[in-house]
Amino acid sequence: MSEYMAVYKCQLCGEMQRIPQAVKGSTEDIEHLLAKTIFYQKEFGSRPDLVQLMEKMPHRCKDGSLGVSLFVGFKKAQ
Ligand SMILES: [Zn+2]
Numbered sequence: 001m002s003e004y005m006a007v008y009k010c011q012l013c014g015e016m017q018r019i020p021q022a023v024k025g026s027t028e029d030i031e032h033l034l035a036k037t038i039f040y041q042k043e044f045g046s047r048p049d050l051v052q053l054m055e056k057m058p059h060r061c062k063d064g065s066l067g068v069s070l071f072v073g074f075k076k077a078q
Contacts, residue, residue: 004030004074010059012067017059022077030074 003022010017023030059069 001026002030003077005077007072007075008057008059008069009072010061010067010069012059012065013061013063015059015061015069016072017057017069018075023074027076034074 001024003024005022006019008017008019009015023033025033055071057069059067061067
């Protein structure tokens with residue numbers, strides 16, 4: 001079992017953000033979760049440990065602009 005972090009990327013400035021809340025599971029578990037997330041957006045709501053994970057988040061860019069960060073995947077914790 002490994003730990004993964006949800007990663008978001010701002011569509012305006014390109015900055016990547018990692019969410020500190022870890023998701024635990026085998027690579028296959030997370031791959032399955034990701035696939036379901038892509039095809040069935042509701043999957044986030046069915047996992048209690050992922051309830052706070054959003055598909056989109058506001059982002060304050062370094063130059064003061066306001067962008068939209070999109071969920072781009074689960075990064076494996078080192
Ligand atoms: Zn940004």
